[in-house]
Structures are given as structure tokens and as C-alpha cells.
Amino acid sequence: MKTLRPLVFAFAIGTAAFAADPIPVKVSTDTSGASTRVVLTFAKKVACAVVEDAGHVKIVCDAAIAPDPGSGTPDDAILKSFGPEGDRTIVLSTGRGYRRVDTFELKNPTRLVVDLQGTRTAKAAPAPAAPQKSLPVIVLDPGHGGVEVGALGPAGLQEKDLTLDLARRLKVLLERQGVTVVLTRDEDRVLPLDDRTAIANHNRAILFISIHLNASKRKSAIGAETYFLATAATDAEARTLAGLENKAYESPDTAAAASSTTPPDHGLELILWDLAQNSFLVESSKLAEAIQAELNTATGVRDRGVRQAPFRVLMGATMPALLIEAGFISNPEEEARFKDDAYKDKVAEAIARAVASITARP
Amino acid sequence: MTRRFFVPPAFLLVALLPACGGQNKTAPEPVPAATQPQGSASQSQDAAPLAKASVTIYFPSTAGDTLAAETREIVDTKRPADRGAQILAALLDGPRTEGALPAVPPGTTLRQLWVRDDGNAYADFSEELLGGATGGSADEILTVYAIVDSLTENVPAIRRVGILVGGRERATFGHLDLSRPLPPDLTLAATAKATE
Numbered sequence: 001m002k003t004l005r006p007l008v009f010a011f012a013i014g015t016a017a018f019a020a021d022p023i024p025v026k027v028s029t030d031t032s033g034a035s036t037r038v039v040l041t042f043a044k045k046v047a048c049a050v051v052e053d054a055g056h057v058k059i060v061c062d063a064a065i066a067p068d069p070g071s072g073t074p075d076d077a078i079l080k081s082f083g084p085e086g087d088r089t090i091v092l093s094t095g096r097g098y099r100r101v102d103t104f105e106l107k108n109p110t111r112l113v114v115d116l117q118g119t120r121t122a123k124a125a126p127a128p129a130a131p132q133k134s135l136p137v138i139v140l141d142p143g144h145g146g147v148e149v150g151a152l153g154p155a156g157l158q159e160k161d162l163t164l165d166l167a168r169r170l171k172v173l174l175e176r177q178g179v180t181v182v183l184t185r186d187e188d189r190v191l192p193l194d195d196r197t198a199i200a201n202h203n204r205a206i207l208f209i210s211i212h213l214n215a216s217k218r219k220s221a222i223g224a225e226t227y228f229l230a231t232a233a234t235d236a237e238a239r240t241l242a243g244l245e246n247k248a249y250e251s252p253d254t255a256a257a258a259s260s261t262t263p264p265d266h267g268l269e270l271i272l273w274d275l276a277q278n279s280f281l282v283e284s285s286k287l288a289e290a291i292q293a294e295l296n297t298a299t300g301v302r303d304r305g306v307r308q309a310p311f312r313v314l315m316g317a318t319m320p321a322l323l324i325e326a327g328f329i330s331n332p333e334e335e336a337r338f339k340d341d342a343y344k345d346k347v348a349e350a351i352a353r354a355v356a357s358i359t360a361r362p
Numbered sequence: 363m364t365r366r367f368f369v370p371p372a373f374l375l376v377a378l379l380p381a382c383g384g385q386n387k388t389a390p391e392p393v394p395a396a397t398q399p400q401g402s403a404s405q406s407q408d409a410a411p412l413a414k415a416s417v418t419i420y421f422p423s424t425a426g427d428t429l430a431a432e433t434r435e436i437v438d439t440k441r442p443a444d445r446g447a448q449i450l451a452a453l454l455d456g457p458r459t460e461g462a463l464p465a466v467p468p469g470t471t472l473r474q475l476w477v478r479d480d481g482n483a484y485a486d487f488s489e490e491l492l493g494g495a496t497g498g499s500a501d502e503i504l505t506v507y508a509i510v511d512s513l514t515e516n517v518p519a520i521r522r523v524g525i526l527v528g529g530r531e532r533a534t535f536g537h538l539d540l541s542r543p544l545p546p547d548l549t550l551a552a553t554a555k556a557t558e
Contacts, residue, residue, distance in 0.1 A: 144497075148536075151497040159497060193534060212537075215498030217463060218424065230547070304427070309503055309547075312539040323499075330496055 022066035022087060029074045029082075035102075035115040036078040038092060040067075042110040050103050050114065057092040057101050057116065064088055077120040092116065102318075104201055115204070135180045136359065139200035141313065142167040142183060143212035146190035151215030153335035159213040160188065162338055166326060166348055167211050173352035177359045179206075193313045201318050207287070207358065208321040209351070210313045213338070215330035222331045223302035224347075226292040227323040228284035229277045229315060230308035276316045283320040283358075290354035291324060298350035299343075301327065301334065320358075324351065413438040417516040419452045420551060421462035422504035429508055429550045430462040442477040442519035449516050450475060450485060453508060465508035467494040473529065481521035482543040483513055489528045492535065499537040506538055507547045514546040521545065 024043040029036065040048075040059065047062045064087040075081065077097030085091045097118040105112050142163035144150035150159030164185070171181040182203050184196040200208035214221070277284070288306045296303045304325075314321045326347055329335045337343045415438035423430035436448040450472045456464045470490040477483045495501060510523040522543030526532070533541045 149497065150536075212499065214500050215496035216500045217422075217496060218426075221427070221500060309499070309537075310539045310544060311499075311537055312534045312541075313537075315539055325499060328498070328500070330498060 022064040023061075025065045025067045025090070026070055027067050027082065027090065028070045029079065031074045031076050031079075031120075035117045036074060036076055038079065038082065038114040038116065040090070040112040040114070042112070045110055048112060050101065050112075052101055055094060057094060057114065058085070059090045059092070059112065059114065061088045065090070078116045078118040094118075102204060104198070135178060136206045137180045137182055137203045138174055138207045138209070138355070138359070139182045139184060139203055139205040140167040140170055140174075141196045141200075141208065141210040142185055143210055143313075145185050145188055148190055151213050151329050153215075153329035153338075154332050155335055155339075157329050157335050157338060159215070159329060162213050162326075162329065162344075163211045164188070166344060169344055169348035170209075170211075170351055173348055174355060174359070177352070177356055179359050194316070196313050197316045197321075200321070201316070205319050207355065208314075208317045208319055209355075210311070210321075210323040212323060212325050214325040214328045216328060217330075219331060221328045222334050223304040224292070224295045224299060224327050225304035225307055225325045226288040226295070227307050227309050227311060227314075227325070228281060228288045229321065230310050231275075231278055231281070276318050277314055277321055280317070280320045284322055287320055287354065287358060288322050290357055291322065291351055294350035294354040295324075295326070295347065298346050299327070299337075301337075417449060417452070418512070419449065420508045420511045420515070421453075421457040421465050422501070422508060424461050424463055427500060427504070427550075429504065429511060430457070430459070431551060432457055432459055432462060442483070442517050443475055445517050446475050446477055446483055446485075446513050446520060447472065449512050450509070453512050465505055466491055469493075473526075477517070477519055481519065482524060483517070483520040483522070484524040484526060484543070485509060485513070486526040486529055491525075491527050495535070497536065502535050502537050503547075504550070506535070506540070506544065507550050510544050511546045511548070511551060515551075 023046055026041040028039050028041070030039070031037075042065075046065065049060045051058045051060060065084075067084050067090050069082070077095045079098070080093045080095045082090060082092045092114070094116060095118075097120050098116055099118040102115040102117060103113065142160070144160035144163060146160070148160065150163070152158060164183075164187075167183055168186075171183060174181050182199065182205070184199045185191045196210065197208070214225075285306065292303070292306045311323050314323055327334045327338060329338060414435045417434050417436050418431045419434050420429035420431055434452045436445070436452065439445050439448070453465055454470055454472060466487070467490050469488070471488045473486040473488055475483060475485050491505075506525065509525060513520045513523050522545050524531075524543035525540050531541065533539070538544075
């Protein structure tokens with residue numbers, strides 16, 4: 001198979017690797033949206049990779065599978081047909097309208113969702129009637145929530161409340177710019193870090209911003225800072241590991257190894273998750289600079305600059321992703337500012353101005 | 363497009379634990395918690411005074427968002443795990459200059475330190491490490507990198523450091539990804555090194 005662009009997707013140990021019987025996979029397609037969506041529902045857990053080839057998108061699994069074509073082939077401009085190849089691969093034959101593929105997975109039952117992006121010339125005419133659907137999505141992530149209160153101000157301000165407050169203000173401002181804004185949480189509840197990133201990926205967001213307030217034992221610490229991801233793995237290292245891992249899948253000892261001594265799959269999974277954001281580091285850093293500059297101008301508080309750190313919530317985001325530490329609520333002066341609506345608006349407006357540079361469309 | 367798929371996060375630990383018994387060549391014997399080696403017995407048998415080595419220990423700086431360096435003397439043992447344990451003992455002991463703050467909460471101890479042949483070290487701290495946090499990423503970053511940078515700076519065999527608490531892997535303390543060993547962040551170390 002000639003791999004033009006291997007899509008590092010879904011590597012994992014499948015318990016099914018030893019299964020003698022093919023794993024039933026129900027295949028369904030949906031052409032009602034802008035993209036052509038193919039949903040593979042697996043009867044058991046299995047590890048799959050999505051590989052883009054000339055004229056095809058292939059889903060290669062590490063165990064034998066038995067695809068059930070369901071309602072059959074859609075035959076639209078993006079996806080012409082699909083079918084099995086060998087006993088471990090499903091081939092999606094793409095049409096002229098096909099541009100690229102996005103994927104994500106769902107659990108219970110195990111599903112792999114393959115979104116084939118592109119254009120359907122036949123359906124181009126009614127497009128103006130549905131401009132709402134094409135609005136880009138920005139996902140805002142109010143940090144912490146529920147029992148995870150985050151930082152605490154000396155006068156009682158809680159980070160989790162302030163992050164949600166700022167996110168709601170920013171949402172209103174961004175939606176005026178013609179984007180759809182999704183909040184990872186719009187209530188006071190616990191939300192795992194990986195779920196926050198997954199929401200951004202699931203919504204195919206063009207931007208992911210995690211909003212936080214900082215705290216330090218140094219009461220003098222003050223000011224805002226904007227982060228983008230520091231990746232621990234270089235591309236070269238990751239590729240090497242990916243190669244090793246692919247070989248490991250050829251070995252029947254893979255699952256046994258997983259429970260004994262070395263953790264190759266663990267490391268691989270994380271590095272690939274990390275790599276997702278690697279493709280967007282340049283865009284992320286540029287936007288971080290723009291946001292930081294606006295925050296400095298708007299707040300007049302100390303410029304703490306643009307920084308990089310391996311923030312868990314930014315890993316795995318398949319779009320430019322930033323984490324804003326809007327200020328130190330451990331600092332009494334800054335905490336007091338954040339109790340003022342006008343100041344909160346000012347901070348939200350600063351972020352919105354910077355984001356406008358990427359939402360502005362020709 | 364890069365996604366996670368069914369891998370339990372506790373994987374590393376599960377994989378690591380069997381290696382702790384020294385069955386695995388890549389996992390040298392762990393060094394007992396927070397013990398200053400009484401001498402590198404495994405290295406030198408003679409009664410001559412043990413050589414000392416000067417090392418750099420990083421603490422959160424009082425001046426800002428950087429790490430302040432302090433110099434310490436340790437027994438010049440070459441075994442990475444012995445050397446690393448001495449480094450962490452000095453770190454847990456706390457700073458001695460005005461310009462530095464404790465890197466970890468009071469009472470934090472080192473349970474074990476492993477150094478593997480692949481350059482990864484795993485430092486397992488007591489639960490106190492998680493206590494008393496302000497909840498801000500600023501302090502979390504400085505605590506994590508005081509540990510990581512102190513080890514990687516002084517022990518050539520250590521290139522990345524994984525941090526465990528109470529024998530368990532943590533995906534995060536709240537912000538940073540701790541599910542795998544971290545390389546040092548060289549941008550945090552202040553240029554001027556304070557001395558003892």
C-alpha cells in the first residue's frame with residue numbers, strides 16, 4: 001500500500017488481536033451533512049489506523065473484521081463506494097469532491113467516525129440556503145469546574161467561576177464575528193481534561209482556547225500569560241516510535257507484552273496524541289502572540305509573555321490551541337479587578353480582537 | 363486526527379512495577395526513599411574519604427517565574443540512581459538562600475527513584491507532594507521542573523523524568539501532562555546561580 005499521508009489515528013492494543021473469528025463491523029454512511037460521514041461500529045475493541053491513499057481512504061485494523069455494509073453505498077461526489085480488502089481493511093473509494101479526512105472515535109459501543117470532507121457539486125446550489133451550517137466553530141474551555149475549583153483568591157474568588165464567566169462573555173463577542181462558539185462546559189461541573197480537547201475535535205473547531213486564572217505562593221505574581229503546547233517529543237522520535245509500534249502489531253506477543261514489562265503502546269499513544277497539536281504549533285504561537293499583545297494593551301498589567309508548557313488539555317487538539325492564564329487571583333489587587341464586570345469585559349474584548357484576525361473571512 | 367483509543371492510563375505503572383524487582387535489565391534497582399547514601403558502597407570499598415561533587419539544585423525563584431539555582435555538595439557517586447536520590451534529597455531538604463522557595467510542600471518524601479537505560483527516570487514521591495497547592499499552573503510548573511531540571515542537569519544518564527505520587531502514575535496534577543517522562547525546560551532556569 002502506498003501511503004501518501006498516514007493518518008496517525010487510533011493505535012492501541014486490541015484485546016481482539018488474538019480472536020480467531022472476524023469481528024463484526026457495521027458500516028453506515030450519512031450524506032446529509034456537509035461532509036460524508038462513515039460510521040464503523042465494532043462489536044469488540046480493536047485497534048485501527050486510518051491511511052489516506054490515492055483515491056482511497058483505508059481503515060486498517062489489527063484483527064480480522066467482518067464488515068456489514070448496512071444500507072449500502074452512498075455514491076456521492078465525495079464517497080463513491082466502500083468495501084473490504086483482505087480480512088483486516090475497509091477501503092473507502094473517494095470521489096472527485098473528496099478533499100480530506102477527519103476521524104474521531106466514540107465509546108459504548110466502540111465506533112470510529114470517519115468524516116470525508118469535500119464538496120458535492122451536485123449539491124452546491126442549495127448551499128447558500130444553509131449558511132448556518134458552514135459557520136466555523138470555536139471551542140472555549142472554562143478551566144476546572146465542580147469540586148475542582150482551581151485557584152482561590154484571598155477574598156474568595158474561585159477560578160472555576162471566573163473562567164466560566166469569562167468564557168460566556170467571550171462567546172457573545174465571538175459570535176458577533178460570525179462564528180459558532182461551543183463551551184466545553186456551561187455549568188459548574190467536573191470535566192476531564194481529555195474530554196475538553198475531544199469536544200473541540202468532535203466539533204471540528206478551528207480554534208480551541210482554554211481559559212484559566214493563575215495562582216502563586218508569591219503574592220506579588222501578577223499579569224496575564226498565553227500558552228501554547230510544548231511538545232516533549234520531536235517528530236523524528238515520534239516517527240521512530242510509530243514505526244516500532246507498527247512492527248509490534250505484527251507480533252502476536254503484543255498484548256502479552258502490554259501486561260508484562262515494557263509500555264511501548266502507552267508511549268506511542270501519547271506521542272501520537274501529542275503530535276496532533278504539533279501540526280498547529282506555528283498557528284498556535286502566532287495567535288498566542290496576538291492575544292498576549294491585546295491583553296497587555298487592554299489590562300495594562302505586567303506582560304508575562306507567550307510561553308510554552310506541556311499542558312495536558314492542549315495535547316491532542318487537532319486545531320490551533322491555546323491556554324490563557326488571564327491573571328493571578330492569588331494577587332489581591334488582580335483578584336479585585338476580576339470582580340469588576342467592566343474589567344472582565346475588557347479582558348474578553350481583548351481576546352476577541354485577537355481572535356478576529358483568524359475569523360475574518362474574505 | 364490523532365486520537366487515543368482504549369489505552370488505560372495506568373498502563374505505564376502496570377508495566378513499570380514488574381520491572382522494579384530488578385528482573386528487567388532496563389530498570390536498575392530502585393534506590394530506597396530519600397536516603398542520602400552513606401557512601402557509594404557498590405562503587406568503592408576502600409576507607410578513603412569519598413569524593414564530593416558539586417551539583418546544581420533548582421528551586422522556584424522568589425523573583426519571578428523562574429527557577430533559582432543553588433549549589434550543593436553530594437557524594438560523587440556515578441550510579442545514576444544513587445546520584446539522583448542525593449539530588450532529590452537536597453531538593454526536598456529545601457532552599458538555603460533568600461532568593462529561592464521550597465519546590466515541594468513540607469513533609470514530602472521520595473519513595474523511590476528508578477533510572478532506566480533509556481534515559482527515563484521515575485521519581486515516586488509521597489502524597490504530600492500534592493498537598494498545599496495553590497491550584498495555579500505557575501506553581502505547578504515550577505514544582506515539576508524543579509524536580510525535572512535538577513535531575514537532568516546533574517545526572518547525565520537522566521534525560522527525562524516521570525513523576526509518580528504514592529506509587530501511582532498521575533495523568534496530571536491539574537495542568538501539565540505527567541503521564542510520561544518530561545524533558546527539562548531549560549528556559550526556566552535563571553541565568554545567575556545563587557550559591558550556598
